Amino acid sequence: MRNAGRIVLATGGSLGDLHPFIALGRALQARGHEVGIATAADYQPKIETAGLAFHRVGPSVADLMQDTGMDLPALTAAIARSDRFLFGELLLPRAGEAARELIEVTEGAAAIVGSTLAIGAQMAAEVRRLPSVAVSLQPTMVFSRFDPPRLPIAPWLQPASGGPQLWLNDLTRWAGRFSTSRWTRPVNAIRASLRLAPTRDHIIFDAGRSADLSLGLYSPLLSPRQADAAPNFDVVGYAPYDSETGAGAALPEALEAFLGAGPPPLVFTLGSAAVNIPGDFYVESLKAARLLKRRAVLLVGPDGDQHVAGDDPDVCVAPYAPYSLLFPRAAAVVHQGGIGTVHQALASGRPQLVAPHLGDQFDNAARVVRLGCGLTLARHRYRADTVADRIGAIMGDARMPTRAEVVAVSVRCEDGAGQAADRIGALVRLKQPA
Numbered sequence: 001m002r003n004a005g006r007i008v009l010a011t012g013g014s015l016g017d018l019h020p021f022i023a024l025g026r027a028l029q030a031r032g033h034e035v036g037i038a039t040a041a042d043y044q045p046k047i048e049t050a051g052l053a054f055h056r057v058g059p060s061v062a063d064l065m066q067d068t069g070m071d072l073p074a075l076t077a078a079i080a081r082s083d084r085f086l087f088g089e090l091l092l093p094r095a096g097e098a099a100r101e102l103i104e105v106t107e108g109a110a111a112i113v114g115s116t117l118a119i120g121a122q123m124a125a126e127v128r129r130l131p132s133v134a135v136s137l138q139p140t141m142v143f144s145r146f147d148p149p150r151l152p153i154a155p156w157l158q159p160a161s162g163g164p165q166l167w168l169n170d171l172t173r174w175a176g177r178f179s180t181s182r183w184t185r186p187v188n189a190i191r192a193s194l195r196l197a198p199t200r201d202h203i204i205f206d207a208g209r210s211a212d213l214s215l216g217l218y219s220p221l222l223s224p225r226q227a228d229a230a231p232n233f234d235v236v237g238y239a240p241y242d243s244e245t246g247a248g249a250a251l252p253e254a255l256e257a258f259l260g261a262g263p264p265p266l267v268f269t270l271g272s273a274a275v276n277i278p279g280d281f282y283v284e285s286l287k288a289a290r291l292l293k294r295r296a297v298l299l300v301g302p303d304g305d306q307h308v309a310g311d312d313p314d315v316c317v318a319p320y321a322p323y324s325l326l327f328p329r330a331a332a333v334v335h336q337g338g339i340g341t342v343h344q345a346l347a348s349g350r351p352q353l354v355a356p357h358l359g360d361q362f363d364n365a366a367r368v369v370r371l372g373c374g375l376t377l378a379r380h381r382y383r384a385d386t387v388a389d390r391i392g393a394i395m396g397d398a399r400m401p402t403r404a405e406v407v408a409v410s411v412r413c414e415d416g417a418g419q420a421a422d423r424i425g426a427l428v429r430l431k432q433p434a
Contacts, residue, residue, distance in 0.1 A: 003032060003033070003034055004031060004032035004033045004110075004425065004428070005033055005034070005109075005110025005111065005428050005432075006033065006034040006035070006036070006108060006109045006110055007028055007033050007034070007035050007036075007109060007110055007111050007112075007113060007424065007428070008035075008036050008037075008038055008055065008102070008105060008106045008109050008111075008112050008113070009021045009024060009025055009035065009036070009037045009038065009113045009114075010037075010038040010039070010057060010102055010112065010113065010114040010115065010118035010120070010121040010124075011037065011038075011039050011114070011115040011117070011118055011135075012039055012040060012058050012115065012117050012118055013115070013117055013273075014271065014272045014273040014338065015271070015272040015340060016137070016271065016272065016273070016338045016339050016340035016341070017115060017117065017137060018037075018039065018043055018046070018047075019239075019240075019241040019242065019340055020135075020137055020217050020238075020239040020241065020340070020416070020417070021037055021039075021113075021115070021135075022037070022046075022047065022050050022052065022241045023239040023240060023241035023416075023417040024113070024135075024217070024239055024416075024417045024420055024421060025037055025050070025052045026050065026051065026052070026241075026417070027239075027417035027418050027420070027421035028421045028424065028425070029051065029052065030421075031421055031422075031425055033110075033421075033425070033428075034053070035052050035053065036052065036053035036054065036055050036105070037052055037053070037054060037055065038055040038056075038057035038058075038101070038102055038105055038118075039054075039055075039057060039058060040056075040057075040058050040059060040060045040061065041056050041060045042060050042061050044056070046243070050241075050243070055101075055105040056101070057098055057101040057102055057105065057120075058094065058097075058098045058101070059094055061075075064090065068089075068090075072276050072303075073276050073277050075276075076273060076274070076276040076277045076358075077277050079273075079358060079359070080274075080277060080357055080358035080359070083359070084180070086359075087180070087183060087203065087204075088183065091117065091119055092119070092183060092186045092187070092203075093186070095119040095120050095186070095187070095190055096120070096189075096190040096193065098118070098119070098120040099119075099120030099121075099123040099124055099127075099190060099194065100120075100194075101120075102118075102120050102121060102123075102124035103123075103124045103127050103128065103194075106124055106125075106128050106130065107128070109128070109130060110130070110131070110428045110431075110432070111125075111130055111131040111132070111133060111424060111427065111428050111431075112124055112125040112128070112130050112131075112132050112133070113132075113133040113134075113135060113424060114132070114133070114134060114135065114211075115134075115135050115136075115137060116134065116135070116136050116137070116141045116204075116207040116208065119187070119203060120190075121134075122134070122210055122211060123190065123191060123194055123196060125211075126194075126196055127194055127196065130431075131212045131213075131427050131428060131430075131431040132210075132211040132212050132213075133211055133212065133213045133214070133215065133423075133424055133427065134207060134208030134211040134213070134214040134215070135208075135214075135215050135216075135217050135420070136207065136208060136214070136215070136216045136217065136218070137217055137218060137339055138218055138222075138339040138360045138363070138364060139216070139218065139222055139223035139363065139367065140359075140360040140363045140364075141204070141207055141360070142207075142216060142223070142226070142229065142233070143173065143204065143205055144223070144226035144228055144229065145160075145166065145169045145170055145173060145226075145228050146159065146160060146161060146166070146169075146226045146227060146228060147159050147223050147226050148169050148172070148173070149360070149362075149363035150362055150363045150365075150366035150367075151362060151363065152362055154172050154176075156168060156172070157169055157172055173205065176204075176205070177202055177205050180202070180204065181202070183202070183203055183204075184199070184200070184201075184202060184203070187199065187203060208230065208232070208233060209230045209232070211232060212232065212427055212431070213232055213423060213424070213427050214230060214232045214233040214234075215233070215234060215235075215236050215420050215423065216233065216234065216235035216236065217236060217237070217238070217239050217416050217417075217420060218235065218237070218238060218339060218343070218416070219237060219238045219343060219346065219410075219411055219414055219416075220235045220237065221346070221371060221407060221410060221411065222342075222364070222367045222371075223235070223367065234423075236416045236419035236420050236423065237414030237415060237416030237419055238343045238346075238347070238411060238414045238416045239416035239417035239420065240324065240343065240344070240347065240417075241417075242322045242323055242324040242325075242344065243322060249322035249324060249325055250322070250325070251321055251322065251325050251326065252318055252321060254316065254318070255297065255316055255318050255321055255326070258295075258297070258316040259297075259316075259326075259329050262295050262314075263295060263331070264295075264329055264330055264331040265289075265294065265295035265296050265297050265316070265330060265331060266285075266288075266289050266292070266294050266295070266296045266297070266330065266331055266332055266333075266334060266391065267296075267297045267299070267326060267327060267330040267332075267333045267334065267335075268281070268282065268285040268289075268296060268297065268298050268299065268334045268335070269298075269299040269323075269333070269334075269335050269336070269341065270299075270301065270335065270336045270357070271335065271336050271338040271340070271341045272301070272338075273336075273338065273357075273358065274336040274338070274357035274358060274361070275299075275300070275301035275304065275336075276301070276303075277357065278300070278301075278304065279379075279382075280382070281355070281382060282298050282300055282304070282305065282308050283308065284382055284383055284384045284387060285298060285334060285384075285387065286298065286308065286309055286312075286315065287384030288384040288385075288387035288388040288391065289314075289315070291384060291385065291388040292388050292391060292392065294314075294331065294391075295314045295315070296309075296314065296315045296316075297315075297316045297317075297318070297321070297326065297330070298315065298316070298317045298318070299318055299319070299320060299321060300317055300318070300319060301319055301320070302319045302320070304319060305317075306319070323340075323341065323344035323345070323348075324344055324347070324348075327344055327345055327347075327348030327350055328348040328349065328350065330348070330350050331350070331395065332350055332351050332352065332353065332391055332394055332395060333345045333348065333350050333351075333352050333353075334352070334353045334354075334355070334387070334391070335352065335353075335354060335355070336354070336355060336356060336357050336361055337354040337355070337356040337357075337360075337361030337362070337364045337365040337368070337376075338360075338361060338364070339360060339364055342354075342364045342367075342368060343411065345368075345373075345374075346368075346371075346373060346404075346407055346408060346411045347408055347411045347412050348408060349404050349405040349407075349408030349409075350401075350404060351373060351374050351394045351395070351400045351401050351404045352368055352373055352374030352375075352394075352404070353374055353375055353376070353377060353387070353390050353391055353394060354368055354369075354374060354375070354376045354377070355376070355377050355378070355379055355382050356376065356378075356379065357379055371403070371407055372399070372400060372403040372404075372407075373400065373403055373404045373407055374394065374400065374404070375390050375393065375394055377390055
């Protein structure tokens with residue numbers, strides 16, 4: 001197959017940020033493009049095993065721990081407490097170096113595709129005079145006035161088409177923009193160092209507006225394109241990828257044997273970020289499963305307590321399992337609400353209980369509830385008796401499991417990676433010199 005042009009994908013964050021970009025990279029590769037993913041060194045083995053080129057851009061987790069003097073749980077907890085820490089202390093101070101690294105690795109590229117957290121991607125595209133594509137992985141980053149995110153600091157935000165609620169949404173958006181407007185100064189300082197004109201775009205509220213193309217790589221069932229979206233924006237669907245190593249997905253042998261030995265279990269997981277700050281999540285989950293007399297699978301992460309359940313034959317503890325293979329065999333899924341976990345749970349057709357911990361998880365949880373596919377529970381209320389009550393309510397209401405199965409049919413038909421790859425390919429062809 002001919003080379004249709006080299007495309008560099010830039011992303012950063014947890015596996016929920018990486019996996020859709022691997023899916024997109026493979027879809028672009030299938031259409032004849034040479035593809036590399038520019039991100040932290042932590043993900044190099046996974047990316048290369050998936051058959052894509054790797055470009056080291058941005059700090060590794062070890063770099064961030066050394067720079068901040070925090071271990072991984074403390075770093076995750078700081079991000080959970082404040083978006084201002086994420087943007088003001090982690091991303092922006094390192095955006096200049098990341099932009100310069102991206103400029104270096106995009107020599108000879110045909111386009112740059114960056115996530116909303118890859119702040120330097122747009123700058124690199126402007127320096128290289130390349131077509132640029134911005135990717136939002138969750139509705140939170142779009143922040144529509146008509147369908148705003150559900151945020152702990154602004155619980156009054158609600159969907160609205162007019163009237164006082166829309167006015168309140170607008171006022172909240174203005175206050176958020178004003179209180180974080182100082183973030184534009186360091187961005188413009190970096191732009192000046194790269195000999196680029198200053199921008200008035202806000203890194204959150206205007207994310208993607210200066211790109212040639214902006215895409216929502218999430219299910220439109222969570223939030224379709226809104227009337228106030230930028231002209232260059234569209235929602236193209238969920239882009240699934242599900243592998244710990246980058247190779248083909250398979251369940252661990254012990255877990256496969258456990259699933260085959262009894263009725264569908266409850267599955268409890270905290271994804272790849274919140275799992276660093278589990279608190280009593282797994283202990284209380286185990287107690288809740290026992291109260292319900294249900295079998296359980298606990299995915300505790302690579303550094304989690306593998307012996308939390310002792311020798312209980314009704315519980316299987318594993319560091320990780322591919323959600324696409326595990327969730328469809330569950331009775332219900334209890335999780336943190338990361339966008340990748342939400343999509344996998346929606347695609348599985350299993351009802352959900354979401355206990356959000358940080359970032360976009362609060363909004364994702366609210367959207368799951370709005371879809372009728374599950375319930376949510378605040379982290380500080382995550383205790384065995386309350387968890388058991390919520391799971392009992394989910395399993396005892398025939399409408400919720402039925403609704404989850406209906407939604408799954410639609411989600412499984414989505415091809416966000418393919419749709420995005422087609423749009424990006426068309427942009428590259430349009431921008432190529434005659």
